[in-house]
Amino acid sequence: SVNTTAGFSVVTYTGTGANATVGHGLGVAPKMIIVKNRSNGGAGDGAWQVYHTSIGAANYLVLNTTAASAAGSTRWQSTAPDASKFYIGITGSVNNTSENYVAYCWAEISGYSKAFSYTGNGSTDGPFIFANLKPRFIMIKRTDSTSNWTILDTAREGYNVDNDPLYPNLSDAEGTTDLADILSNGFKLR
Numbered sequence: 001s002v003n004t005t006a007g008f009s010v011v012t013y014t015g016t017g018a019n020a021t022v023g024h025g026l027g028v029a030p031k032m033i034i035v036k037n038r039s040n041g042g043a044g045d046g047a048w049q050v051y052h053t054s055i056g057a058a059n060y061l062v063l064n065t066t067a068a069s070a071a072g073s074t075r076w077q078s079t080a081p082d083a084s085k086f087y088i089g090i091t092g093s094v095n096n097t098s099e100n101y102v103a104y105c106w107a108e109i110s111g112y113s114k115a116f117s118y119t120g121n122g123s124t125d126g127p128f129i130f131a132n133l134k135p136r137f138i139m140i141k142r143t144d145s146t147s148n149w150t151i152l153d154t155a156r157e158g159y160n161v162d163n164d165p166l167y168p169n170l171s172d173a174e175g176t177t178d179l180a181d182i183l184s185n186g187f188k189l190r
Helices: none
Strands: 008-014 020-023 034-037 051-053 057-062 085-089 099-105 129-131 138-139 150-153 179-182 186-189
Touching: 129 138
Parallel strands: none
Antiparallel strands: 008 099, 020 085, 034 051, 034 099, 051 057, 129 186, 138 150, 179 186
């Protein structure tokens, strides 16, 4: 399923156990890809594997853990996705023989979606992150150290300062700490 206007596709494929490519249908290179093995729910091969342009194709993140970015050429073959396909390596978490996978792929659409990195300042007066759009959904992950994944959105509370976080790597209820103001052109971390 592909929506090029929204810059999003959902792709299913069957693993081969050998280096391979998977078509994503977006017509431009995706900036973020999340892959899940649907046949194996184990802690290793069943983990949610994440490619993000800011950490490069020689590295990966895992959505259901707090782990920092790790090196792993067997995930994406150390090759960035292109306008028609993304690369999968030989690790079971993205490509076990005869196992079924789903991949969620996001491309940037000007004024609609953005994938990027920023550097925090460790202060309660955090940085302003310019996105050139009014975010409705924000997902944040520290890549150089362990930390929770954090999701903020405008649908649940919908006003500043009360934007309660969700943590997709935890089974917790939504948090109560106000982490950011969502603005017309980006967001301001607190």
